[in-house]
Amino acid sequence: MMHTTHIAFSILITMLLYIAMPNLKSYSSPVLAYILAGFSATLPDIDHPKSFISRSYFLPISKIVEATTRHRGWTHSIFGTLIFTLIFLTILYYFSLSTFYAFFFFVGYISHLISDSLNPSGVNWLWPKKKRYGIGVIRTGSKAEVVFQVVVASLVGAILAHDLLNGYGRVL
Numbered sequence: 531m532m533h534t535t536h537i538a539f540s541i542l543i544t545m546l547l548y549i550a551m552p553n554l555k556s557y558s559s560p561v562l563a564y565i566l567a568g569f570s571a572t573l574p575d576i577d578h579p580k581s582f583i584s585r586s587y588f589l590p591i592s593k594i595v596e597a598t599t600r601h602r603g604w605t606h607s608i609f610g611t612l613i614f615t616l617i618f619l620t621i622l623y624y625f626s627l628s629t630f631y632a633f634f635f636f637v638g639y640i641s642h643l644i645s646d647s648l649n650p651s652g653v654n655w656l657w658p659k660k661k662r663y664g665i666g667v668i669r670t671g672s673k674a675e676v677v678f679q680v681v682v683a684s685l686v687g688a689i690l691a692h693d694l695l696n697g698y699g700r701v702l
């Protein structure tokens with residue numbers, strides 16, 4: 531999937547979580563949560579040198595990760611999700627920041643795996659087991675992905691507008 535699809539999908543999931551669990555707002559800023567989830571949603575593709583995340587500031591890390599795996603290997607698994615979340619949690623802890631934000635990092639990361647599972651190539655969820663899981667309905671860069679992206683972005687816009695117009699204050 532394209533990085534824009536991953537970012538939009540992670541924001542949608544995070545938004546739905548804020549609606550489902552209103553208490554989240556007392557622990558976190560939704561805007562920060564969206565930014566964070568959007569970032570971690572691009573992170574699994576650090577195993578690919580030409581991905582958005584690798585081409586930005588993370589090329590050196592990408593080179594190291596790439597040496598350890600093929601594309602959609604361990605970075606696209608529950609193992610990879612936990613490793614990266616743990617690293618992020620340590621960074622938060624080290625800088626005395628609210629460790630609760632690791633939750634949104636986790637959500638963004640796992641949302642990447644969920645949306646990649648819509649690809650025919652599937653996702654290696656249970657790495658080191660080799661089996662890939664996917665339902666193969668959307669090819670990366672295809673018209674179907676563009677449609678998916680537009681639907682997700684429209685849902686984000688609709689939920690936001692609905693929330694703001696009604697003054698619910700749940701998602702911002």
Ligand SMILES: [Zn+2]
Pocket residue numbers: 531574575602606642646
């Ligand atoms: Zn991916």
